Amino acid sequence: MATSPTLERxxxxxxxxxxxxPRSASKAGRIPLLCVVFAAGLMLFVSxxxxxxWILLALTAIMAVGADxxxxxxxxxxxxxxxxxxxxxFVPVLFTLSSGLFLQDVVLSYWAVPSVLGAAVLMGCAxxxxxxxxxxxxxxxxMAHFLLNVxxxxxxxxxxxxxxxxxVSLAPAALVVGLVSMLLSIEVFREAEADxxxxxxxxxxxxxxxxxxRWVLYFIPLDxxxxxxxxxxxxxxxxxxxxxxxxxxxxxxxxxxxxxxxAAGLAIVVGGRMLA
Numbered sequence: 295m296a297t298s299p300t301l302e303r304x305x306x307x308x309x310x311x312x313x314x315x316p317r318s319a320s321k322a323g324r325i326p327l328l329c330v331v332f333a334a335g336l337m338l339f340v341s342x343x344x345x346x347x348w349i350l351l352a353l354t355a356i357m358a359v360g361a362d363x364x365x366x367x368x369x370x371x372x373x374x375x376x377x378x379x380x381x382x383x384f385v386p387v388l389f390t391l392s393s394g395l396f397l398q399d400v401v402l403s404y405w406a407v408p409s410v411l412g413a414a415v416l417m418g419c420a421x422x423x424x425x426x427x428x429x430x431x432x433x434x435x436x437m438a439h440f441l442l443n444v445x446x447x448x449x450x451x452x453x454x455x456x457x458x459x460x461x462v463s464l465a466p467a468a469l470v471v472g473l474v475s476m477l478l479s480i481e482v483f484r485e486a487e488a489d490x491x492x493x494x495x496x497x498x499x500x501x502x503x504x505x506x507x508r509w510v511l512y513f514i515p516l517d518x519x520x521x522x523x524x525x526x527x528x529x530x531x532x533x534x535x536x537x538x539x540x541x542x543x544x545x546x547x548x549x550x551x552x553x554x555x556x557a558a559g560l561a562i563v564v565g566g567r568m569l570a
Contacts, residue, residue, distance in 0.1 A: 384477045423442045452522075530556075
């Protein structure tokens with residue numbers, strides 16, 4: 295079965311990956327422990343009533359510090375400051391916020407436990423994938439890129455749906471959608487564009503387009519899930535086309551696939567609206 299081109303990345307050749315030292319291996323081995331902390335904190339957040347926002351903020355800070363330490367332990371990395379590791383932290387940090395807010399909004403009763411465990415598994419995949427993406431020429435590099443793209447889109451969808459579920463007013467909602475989309479776009483473009491300034495410009499364009507999509511939805515009667523799917527389609531289409539353009543892989547077949555996926559997504563949105 296062919297893999298969607300949006301979930302693929304072309305990377306420039308890099309120096310041969312150094313052997314993994316016992317120290318770096320032990321740091322990577324802390325990922326399961328960090329996932330346990332994530333699951334415990336997330337369960338606490340979705341279980342406590344009334345909601346305590348500081349729990350999610352504290353969990354997000356813990357995940358940021360933990361993920362930073364894991365990324366820095368990679369033998370192929372040369373990280374001297376937070377700016378060097380920050381591109382690798384966007385997905386773990388934003389996924390923590392997205393999953394917490396989304397589960398708090400939609401998960402009820404006994405579904406909380408399996409939902410939190412599923413989120414913890416995805417977090418573990420994200421951390422392992424970010425660690426492996428430091429040296430993308432490795433055998434597991436392609437799978438790491440695939441997982442990161444999948445979790446990036448899931449993270450985006452969580453935020454897009456939440457701005458509806460929490461009845462955020464239009465201007466702040468468009469701002470949040472635009473900012474989150476820009477940060478997640480940096481992850482998508484990280485291996486496709488070597489120039490960080492150029493990648494940031496493209497990511498900002500994605501953020502503006504996604505924010506405008508949220509603004510347009512103010513005039514369209516869609517609920518949270520369907521609206522989230524619609525904005526996700528916009529994010530998927532724009533990031534995918536630009537990523538393929540940056541890697542010189544944009545051709546008619548790629549455009550046809552994006553058009554097909556977008557048409558299918560729009561059919562789901564329209565069908566869901568008619569059945570609602």
